[in-house]
Amino acid sequence: MNTARPPGPRGHWLLGNVVEYDKDRIAFLRRHHREYGDVFSFDDRTVFTIDPQLTHQVLTATNHDYVTELGPFAGSSALHAAGEMISPWMRARRVVRPALADAAASGMDARIVAILDAVLDRTAGRDVDVLPVMLDFAGHAVAELCLGEDAAGIPELLAANHAALLPFEDADYQLPAWVPSPRNRRFVRVHRRTMETLTRLVAARRAEPARRPPRDLLDVLLGAHPAMTDKSVTTTLWSILVGGHGIPAAALTSIVRELAIRPRLAADLADEAGPPAGAAPSAGAAPSAGAAPSAEAAPPAEAAPHGRLPLAEAVVKEILRLSPPAWMMTRVARTAVTLGEWRLRPGDEVLCTAFLIHRDPRWWSQPDEFDPARWETARPAPGTYLPFGAGSRYCLGAAVAMRQLTLATSRIAQRFHVHAPNAVAAEPEFCGRLAPAGLRAEFRFGE
Template identity: 30%
Template sequence: MTSLPGWPDGPRGHGLLGNLPELRRDAVGFMRHTRAAYGDLYRIRLGPRDVLVVADPAVAREVLVGHAASFRKGRGIQKMQDFLGTGLLTAEGETWRGHRRLMQPSFHRGAMEGMASEIVGACEPLLARLKGAAQSGTEVDVGSEMLRVALRAVASVLFGTALSEAELEVVERELPPLLGRTARRVRSVVDLDLPTPQRQRERAAARALDGIVHRIIRERRASHEDGHDLLGLLLAARDEHGEGGLSDRELRDEVMTLFLAGHETTATLLTFLFLELSRRGDIRARVQAEVRSVLGDSVLGESIPSAADLRALPLLNACIQETLRLYPPAWLIPRQATQGVTVGGVPVPEGANVSINIFLMQRNARHWPRPDEFRPERWLETRRPPEAFMPFGAGARMCIGNHLALLEAGLIAALVLRGFTLDVPGGGPEGLLAGVTLKPGGPVCASVEVG
């Protein structure tokens, strides 16, 4: 049964809960089962609401490109405004268009590649910890380490040297729990913002982070120097007429958005990358040989890796692309129709919800031979189906930070692989956890060897 006329069939739900019990139990398994049963376009129920699931790349592009003006971000994204404010991730309409127009030049490939030295510098504490773990014979939690280094990297890209070590420690301590709270709000059907002690601590943490960001913005404006970091580029941003610019509040919201989008997704990508390379030691050995041929073979190396060096590492880049294909961090793209529209032959009325399932799309055997296998060589071939590869979305709202994310991931991976070998015993955790981002089914712990 479907409650919206003309919609495709889908799995039966559980009364008022719909398909929420199955999604809570094993979202990825449930989605794969339903796609096998109903195809690339089907309906599920989230509580009382029908959702059209899209796993067909052509229909996805109808939603994200051809009919983009008929959709807004989904309900879950709107819940992020409590912490993120009105940044690119949550903004709509003219506010979003104005910010995107102002910010786009700051995120072009050349500008991002100029941030490589900041990312490399942010990796030094990670490399020291890995060396210590190798010497002591202790395992490391790969996911936690990647979160720490990715957060430090994005902070360096945003603020350069303006963030003190003490402030950086505050960010490392306070930001992840706040993002966890934001993720829980997105997933929740009923969101009660009660004044619990935990909520009070979260508000205090948010105030502490706001204080740091506003201090840096205030001091940067007073100095009349933009600085050679991303904040400097955003402070200098003007529209095509040389007018406008972002207010302090708008800058704060964009900085918080970049913290969210710029560290957790990169950390998850890197965690899956090292997990797959541990499972495929033959590929890892080839990648390490490639990296060392370009960067040298010592832990700290004789050269500081640059964006140009990354372009000389085709196998590493192929491994990153293949990891993005198998494990897209942003595995769902939610949209809500702002007016009636037809996509894939299905009438979508105003207010109806559409969920583009990137995970299913990128593991479809029609587009990807042996879709569940880690085969980076497919990215070294001349023919591949880019229309079925959307880890950063598509269209006007494609992730503005895609170049930065790939630069971060490539540099961090190259530095680790140059000096260390991470081995995950037993092949690592089974299954996947699908929340706001896609994560391994459990902790990824690895032994560390130098070389």
């Protein structure tokens, strides 16, 4: 067993590798992967791995040897606190997992399509920044899934949280929480307002008679036996809301880019979906920019069921391979553990680079080619396909996300021609959730 640190670039004597990494993150990783191999050090506490077997080992050992990424302002006690949260979080996962399974999630299909219709109808005839539009859609969809009729105002809070978190995702350093910087104050203010709102909603629903059957995830959580505390319910809602917001939005932004670049693919998807039901609404009939999407504001939602959209599903899988929104997954060692031939200390971070694993020719044929047809036979080995992670912290909403993304991909191709002159130039931005930077598009009603 080698007890030394993995090799890696030394970097600047004061700033280490931060400046070089921030110039071009993926070029930095590719370069040092070639030089040092599948495991290399970024600094004294951080290790990158591009090895599928080691990545799978780390992800499946989460909750035992590792915890998930610590949040902004994580102090010296954060590692212990994260360990104490494992048991209640895993119990909450067991409670809501059946409600997020593929069969159960199918009950949301019509609403997902109606929400997407209403959001995109508001853009009719206008050139728009695609990512905020998809964040709007994903925010309304996950808010309704979690809170049903009490979802009003939650998409706006999710948008505020997304904006407040971006500076932390873009930077490789952060000032301590006690420094009153603008980004620190903004994050604390938005997070506090969100948690207070969710706490009020949980308490109000708790005071009502139990609803049978449950109508949303909050009902499911409040119906757990033995009962969950309000704090645990609130924390679980927060995790699902945030996870169901940024990741689907980033994936859909990448999907829109491909539809704009590949009109033949868009036409094939439209053929698979069949003609849209109802006439396209006029711009004047669309809901106002501040209005929540409603089923009545959109044409009847008659997209084909998830299982009858094999091309759309293959397109989603291929986009999640080429541009996984969670392109980097961080785990923090709870104790002294081994990573291959290397030994890690408590508090060391392991960054598992899904993007590079997904494009590695050792595991994928023509890895940089967009080829949905590969999913007719593809059976990825463990650790080689990680859009939703792996192990005990495998994305709880993976089935919901696949349904949502498949339906949305099909519906966009079914109803719209995507016109995006800057689609080719809008390259993925490697910070936060991976999505094409600055992609703009016009969603033109199909003829």
